[in-house]
Amino acid sequence: MKYKALLIGLGQIGMGYDYDENLESSDLMLSHAQTLSKHKSFDLIGGVDKCLESQKKFSKKFGKPAYNTYLEAIKQGNLDLVVVAIPTESHLEMIKEILSVSKPKLIILEKPLAYTSDEINSIMKIGRDKGVPLAVNYFRAYEPVHKNLSENLASGSLGFPLTAVIKYTNGIINNGSHWVQYISSFLGKLERIDLHAHTKISDNDFNAEIKISFKNGTAHFLPFEQTDFYLFELDIYGPLGKISIASSGKNIMEYLSEYDENFKDYKILPDNPILLHPDMDGYQKYIYDEASLFLEDKSSLSCSTESLQTTVDIFSNLEKQFKKQFVG
Numbered sequence: 001m002k003y004k005a006l007l008i009g010l011g012q013i014g015m016g017y018d019y020d021e022n023l024e025s026s027d028l029m030l031s032h033a034q035t036l037s038k039h040k041s042f043d044l045i046g047g048v049d050k051c052l053e054s055q056k057k058f059s060k061k062f063g064k065p066a067y068n069t070y071l072e073a074i075k076q077g078n079l080d081l082v083v084v085a086i087p088t089e090s091h092l093e094m095i096k097e098i099l100s101v102s103k104p105k106l107i108i109l110e111k112p113l114a115y116t117s118d119e120i121n122s123i124m125k126i127g128r129d130k131g132v133p134l135a136v137n138y139f140r141a142y143e144p145v146h147k148n149l150s151e152n153l154a155s156g157s158l159g160f161p162l163t164a165v166i167k168y169t170n171g172i173i174n175n176g177s178h179w180v181q182y183i184s185s186f187l188g189k190l191e192r193i194d195l196h197a198h199t200k201i202s203d204n205d206f207n208a209e210i211k212i213s214f215k216n217g218t219a220h221f222l223p224f225e226q227t228d229f230y231l232f233e234l235d236i237y238g239p240l241g242k243i244s245i246a247s248s249g250k251n252i253m254e255y256l257s258e259y260d261e262n263f264k265d266y267k268i269l270p271d272n273p274i275l276l277h278p279d280m281d282g283y284q285k286y287i288y289d290e291a292s293l294f295l296e297d298k299s300s301l302s303c304s305t306e307s308l309q310t311t312v313d314i315f316s317n318l319e320k321q322f323k324k325q326f327v328g
Contacts, residue, residue, distance in 0.1 A: 002043040003105075003295055005036050006073055008094065009085035010049035010058050010066070013110055019061065028281050032083050035284040037062055041292035042081065048073050070094070074102050080295060084109045088174070089204060092119045099130045105295055108135045108287065112177045113305070115204040117316035124305045124312075134305045135291065138181045141303035142286035145278040146182070149243065149252065154186035154216075158238025162187060162217030167233045169224050171205035173315065176221055179234055180212075181303070184310040188215035193314060195321040199225060206322070212314060242269055252276040 007014060015033035018026065029035040036044040047058040047066045055066035067073040070082075082104045084094055091114055098107065107127070113136055114120045127134040140146035153162065164187070166179045184190075190212070197209040207223035217238075224231050236243040241256040253273035260266045279286075293299035301307070 001041075003041060003080035003292070004045050004078070005042045005081040005083065006046055006048065006070075006079050007032050007036065007044065007083045007085065008048040008070060008073075009083075009110075010047050010051070010054040011085065014049070014085040015047070015054075015058060015061075019057065023061070029284045030281075032085055032284065033058065033062060035288055036083070039285060039288045039292075041295075042288060045076060045079075046073050070097055071101065078102070079104045081105065081291060082107045086110075088112055088115055092123055095123050095126055095134075099126055099132060103130060103132055106133050106135065106291060108137055108291065110137050111181075112136075112173050113308070113312075115173055117312065117319050120312050120315070127305060133294070133301065135287065135294075135301045136303050136305065136308060137287055138178060138303050139283050139287065140178065140182050141185070142290055143278055143283050144286065145252065145276050147302065149276065150182065150185040153236065153238075153243070154188075157240070158236065158243065159240040160216050160238065163237045164217065164219040165235045165237075166219060166221045167224060167231055168221065169207075169227055169229075169231045171201055172208045172210070172221065172223070172318070173205045175232065176208075176223075177311065177315070178232075179219075179221070180314055181308065181311045182234070183212075183219050183236075184214075184314070187217050187219065190214055190310050190313055193317045193321070195318060195325065198322060198325070199223070201225075208318070208322075210318070244273075248280075249278060250280050252278060 013031060015031045017030035018028045018034045021028045023037055029038060036042050044064055046064050048070055049055055050068055058066045082098055084091060084107060086094060091109055113123055164183050168176045192213040194211045195208055198206050200206045207225055209223060210221040212219045230247060232247045234245045244253040253275060255269040255273045257267040258270055260268045290299055290302060294301055
C-alpha cells in the first residue's frame, strides 16, 4: 500500500537541495520531494507553494500538480501524510489551516517547530485536540548511526557524567536546536539552564552562550559570530572517552580511552579513533521509513511533539531569561 502525501513548501529543503539530481539514478535524498518520490511507501500527489516558478519546477521534475494553497490541494482527495516545509514563522497558521478542513493521519513539520513557546504549545495543542500526530524533522532522531549513538550514550557507553560542548553559528533556535534535541535524548532529566551571553541576530533568533545542566551531565553552547563559514560541531566527553561530530557530519569519531604506553598510570585518547559513517547522502529517507511503519501501526515516532517536551522546556526557559535580561 502506498500512502498519499502532499508537500507544502518547495524551497531548498522542500525540493531545492537535490533538484538537479536524477530521480532514477541518483542516491541523494536531501529534499522532501526527491525522497517522497523515491520512497516505496508513499505517493507524492502534489506540492504547494505560492511561488509560480517553484510550482513549474516541481511539476516539470516530479510530474505532479502544484497548487497555490492547501485548500486547492485537498480537493484531490483524502491525504495520509502532509509535510510542512515552509518558513518556521508560518507553521502555526498552516497547522490551523490544515486541521480546520482535513484530518491527515500524520503531519511532518520541518524544524524548528516555532520561534516562541506560546506558538509551540499552540501547535502541540491543536494536534492533540484534533487527534492528529505531529512529527518534527530533526533528522538525527531518525538516521540510524546518530540514533544508535544516542541510545548507546544513554546506556553509559562513555560513562557518566557527560560533558557536551557545542559550537554553532546561525542562531540557537534555528541551528542550535538540532543539538538541544539531540543531547536531550541521552543527558537525562533537565535540571538547570544558565544564559550567560546573548546577541540578537534576527527578530526571531539569537546567538547565546548557554550552560544546560542535566541529571547525566552538562552541555555548553558556544556561539561563533565572526565567521564566514558554517560551524556546527559537538564534542561529548565522558569518563571512558570522547565522541566528536564535526561540521560536515559525514564522520563521527569515537575515542575510547587507553593506557599510555610510556606513562602506565595515565589514560589517554588514542590517535586513531573509531570512525562512524552516518548516511548524510540519504538522510532524509529515514523519517519516511519510520512514518511508514507508524502509519502501519508498527512503530512509534522517534521525534513527536510529545518526545520534544524537554527541548520545548529548554527554549521556554531561555525565552523567559532573555526577556528578563534584555527586554526589561
